[in-house]
Amino acid sequence: MSDLPDWLLAARDHWRWRGDDRPPFAIPPGHGQESVWDYPRPPGIVRDTREVLILWDNVEIARTRDAVRVLETGHPPSFYLPLMDVVPGFLKAAPGSSMCEWKGPARYWTLSDGRRELSSVGWSYPRPMAGAEVLADRIAFYPSALACFVDGARVAPQPGGFYGGWITPDLAGPFKGGPGSEGW
16 A cells, blocks of 8 residues: 555556657667667656756856756656755745656746846755655756756757756657647
8 A cells, every 4th residue: 555645646657658668659769879768657867977067148057977867758858966066146946836746846946147037947856755865955957048068968958848858969759748749
């Protein structure tokens, strides 16, 4: 018997693709690529020592070699950076919250330099659920409004406005988030 509420169990149970087989529309990965359709559900959480750099209009916001990638079926990874690797003074709590059935309650962050703001451009899980504890004291950024790089390669944002996955050249999709992908 689970200690999790029924609504959470139902949210976890509705996913068709769980990384144990690829759908017929999945693009076969090329040499050196990963298929996002091989990522598991619940998501895998993997340390990544490649250099991650985040710029806001050429201003460095964060740089680390201590990221973790969250690998979830059908999604490009979200990169979570240690809060201590974000340049002090830029982060400001943003209104709103959401709930991930695997990671827990999320809070949102705005970037501010005192003259301008970039609203709700990051998120974190201050009290992650069991299995996602490594995400505490880390933050992920939406790459759509920032210049994000992994080992010097510019990241493309995951389609759609909700998800924050980072598309890098080593990934094969298609990626959840675009029109028609709601049921993936």
